[in-house]
Amino acid sequence: MKKAEATRLTILQKAFELIYIKGYQTTSIDDIIATTQVTKGAFYYHFKTKDEMGIAIINEILKPTLKNSFIQPLQSEQNPLDAIYTLMDNLLMKNEFLKVEYGCPASNFTQEMTPWNADFNKVLNELTEQWTKVMTTAIEKGKENGFVRKDVNAKRVTLFVMSGYWGIRNFGKLENSKKVYLTYLKELKSYLNTLK
Amino acid sequence: MKKAEATRLTILQKAFELIYIKGYQTTSIDDIIATTQVTKGAFYYHFKTKDEMGIAIINEILKPTLKNSFIQPLQSEQNPLDAIYTLMDNLLMKNEFLKVEYGCPASNFTQEMTPWNADFNKVLNELTEQWTKVMTTAIEKGKENGFVRKDVNAKRVTLFVMSGYWGIRNFGKLENSKKVYLTYLKELKSYLNTLK
DNA sequence: TTAAAAACATACTAATTAGTATGTTTTTGA
DNA sequence: TCAAAAACATACTAATTAGTATGTTTTTAA
Structure with a gap:
């Protein structure tokens, strides 16, 4: 898998786990980038919005x-x-x-x-x-x-x-x-x- | 009913309707005081927290x-x-x-x-x-x-x-x-x- | 090899949030 | 009637939010 693809998948998987536990609205982008170790720039490169x-x-x-x-x-x-x-x-x-x-x-x-x-x-x-x-x-x-x-x-x-x-x-x-x-x-x- | 009691009940009823429609987390105190026409001071007099x-x-x-x-x-x-x-x-x-x-x-x-x-x-x-x-x-x-x-x-x-x-x-x-x-x-x- | 595009990083912003500080007005009971 | 308590009003605060501006680094393909 390409590196960028892996980053995207990591975000999706970790965010999914967070959302499953905390709910969608109460899981913030900051929560997601904190647990994935992905920066905000990378996040918003892969996804236009939450x-x-x-x-x-x-x-x-x-x-x-x-x-x-x-x-x-x-x-x-x-x-x-x-x-x-x-x-x-x-x-x-x-x-x-x-x-x-x-x-x-x-x-x-x-x-x-x-x-x-x-x-x-x-x-x-x-x-x-x-x-x-x-x-x-x-x-x-x-x-x-x-x-x-x-x-x-x-x-x-x-x-x-x-x-x-x-x-x-x-x-x-x-x-x-x-x-x-x-x-x-x-x-x-x-x-x-x-x-x- | 006493006036204060009526205020409290209004808050509860209108807030309940808002929450039913929008969800609890996404219904803000400001939403509630806007639709009830009750001020923030009145709200927090009746309820310590959300x-x-x-x-x-x-x-x-x-x-x-x-x-x-x-x-x-x-x-x-x-x-x-x-x-x-x-x-x-x-x-x-x-x-x-x-x-x-x-x-x-x-x-x-x-x-x-x-x-x-x-x-x-x-x-x-x-x-x-x-x-x-x-x-x-x-x-x-x-x-x-x-x-x-x-x-x-x-x-x-x-x-x-x-x-x-x-x-x-x-x-x-x-x-x-x-x-x-x-x-x-x-x-x-x-x-x-x-x-x- | 190198230039352009892709991928990522950092520092910011404007809006919204729950809650507070500090008042004023209304009600109540002696 | 009048002082104290209850009830309400307004202006603020600090934290958090999604999203952006502006970079630097890495990858890709000619």
Whole structure:
């Protein structure tokens, strides 16, 4: 990798971590250049504004990460109900980067930036679109393969499951304990069982 | 009401509306005194700090409101599954104050203030505690009265439903349309039906 | 090799922020 | 009625903010 490219990536990665922990608005450019050891001149060479950096984080960090964490598991498994449960279990209980006290990066961004910033809104929409599509497709396939009841509405289920995930991530922040995740997962399993 | 008391209440109410729309961190004291027509001296006579006002909003505005919006409907109806659905339908589709583009005040506060402010964490915990307790109790009663299956775990269902609510509020912000609420409500109804 | 462009560095600015210092006016209770 | 306390008003401050002006250094390509 070229040096300049590496600088840009460092900024994106470190800024993302800071924002995940502190929130977007309360993470200052000075915070970012302090932890990255990158000077202000370098920062503003790579990004015209703070928001341009924020958008880049979503496009270049969040989207690819979600592709690996969400989309792969859903497409590789046969039974979509098992796939969804395993996915949630992995994200909530096993993922090493995500912390219960800081919630879900995508959800945090959405809460904080919508509806005031149209650019953020756009890329965040693409982000969720990406992932609801795959989940819906997986459920539809599961209907064909007999894993899921024929009268199940895939889009509804997807939205219902995703909402639950974003919501429990927020409850986790409040309780600061993965115990709520376990409780949630048990009921999720019950719910998914009603779909087969 | 005494005049001073009225001033304090005006600040709390108008500040709450501003914060609901703009977020806590991005609503400045100057914003608040501008829209309330209250001077800075008056503001800081009633509240030592911004955070003290924030806490007061939760304790004196949010908590009582939730008691009326959440707790009353759940306690007055016989069938808890119907009660939960009606409650969600009212909150999402019929409530005049809550706007799809601004989400849920309690969820927003939680997202923004947790885990960095212990005082906020405490009162927000009390807030959700208040409401999960009532929902859990209603479901338990429903089990006794034959409205809900005996093997249903009331606490799990409560957390599952509340998570879904917070989550769909966030999706609403993203989509800026109540259509997602309708989709969500349909699946919620299906889910609740599996509990009887 | 060298000149131009890319990449980075430093010192600044103007606006905004929460909060304070120091008043004046209004209310209250003896 | 009148003094003390409560309630409010105004002008300020120090810190922080995103962003800029103006450089120097490094890389690139002819």
